[in-house]
Amino acid sequence: MPDASSPAPLVEVRGVNKYFGEHHVLKDIDMEVARGEVVIVIGPSGSGKSTLCRAINRLETINSGDIIIDGQRLPDEGKALARLRSEVGMVFQAFNLFAHKTVLENVTLAPIQVKKIPKAKAVERAMELLTRVGVEAHANKLPSQLSGGQQQRVAIARTLAMDPKLMLLDEPTSALDPEMINEVLDVMIALAQSGMTMIVVTHEMGFARKAADRVVFMADGAIVEEAPPETFFTDPSSDRAKDFLSKILH
Template sequence: MTGSAFLEVNGVNKYFGSLHVLKDCSFSVTKGQTVVLIGPSGSGKSTLLRCLNLLEPPSAGSIAFEGREITGDLRNAHKLRAQIGMVFQNFELFQHLNAVENIMLAPMKVLGYSRLDAHDLAVDLLHKVHIPDRADHLPDELSGGQQQRVAIARALAMKPKLMLYDEPTSALDPEMIREVLDVMTELSADGMTSVCVTHEMGFARRAADRIIFMERGSIIENATSEVFFSGEASDRAKQFLNQILH
């Protein structure tokens, strides 16, 4: 690992009681990279992702963000999360607020934006995620793909330095998956640093700089996308790819 890593994970372990969920996980992310975590269900991918912004504090090991150790200062975890956007599987929008109001809320409450400035920012972000015409719609008036794009815009409204995605398309119908992945791909192409848990191998092949393959709480493989998909992956990774691609 390099000292210049934007995000550096070193020997992270996580226990839930006696259950050892993460086992000595180490990897680094450089600024502007897109890293995709893949692996079978129960391999620890989402838990590892949640450790990156301390939603799940590691039981052992360390995480450094922009060169600063963050795992020893849980009292300031809320400040860290203001710099790290996270998009979940199930949107988690406020049902009583329309799309633009969902996006405006955090900039006003956390960043001190005026209502007018927050509204302008929200409208810009709805353009960025390609649904400007849905600004006044409540979540239950939006498709699943539109709701997830509002959730992405809401995360972007905090001007994050890092985006985390936890299987953002797993709750979507097949025809809605592509519209969300297209937005994520555009953000990666624009230089947004991101770590994504997904089973969408087309997205991983298209957008990822690195692929991390996990199984039973351990990182089995950490390779460039080109190497991983070229047939040079480990036998276990090849077996997983064959299962998921066929």
């Protein structure tokens, strides 16, 4: 726990519970994320990882508890929620690009429409970001003309174009062919090293070990343990984590 002199965490999750019907998918979740921290959430399928990620952006409603971002309780709906969502970027498994718009149009759309940034300035910023993620040569192509890895890098650039305080990445490589995964992970590692606050749900253990400040391990809807990556991967404290790691680490 941070002491009184520490800056307030950017994200606070307090006693969060979520049900899908009778199914208790998030069980009394407590978590904090400091500014500039990279928290990677791992665990078996069905453990509640993606639901937690989506709840932090209120793409899933919660049944009880509180989620606080930058000192503000997550609004229920309306303009306050739209404003918060513009400050919390989300990258999904599916790239969710507009198929009929070019790469450049995909990246400039929200800054122009939501933030009212002048088009010329939005285009300049978009080209900087497309260069940063290595797809600037494809700016005038449609998403269908790009590989999956290139599309996901465009999706990351589109999220960055809104200058978010926080980025949520929900299994951003799980829909990709194996040879495309590393090109997206390289972008994510660079992003982590730049100081972006990130919560990443992933099965990529090498990435977790390399990029995380802290690993959060979930199972059966609860946080079982959390630790720095080196500690977690070499000396997990729970039997559940030991069992999980023994199955996936070779």
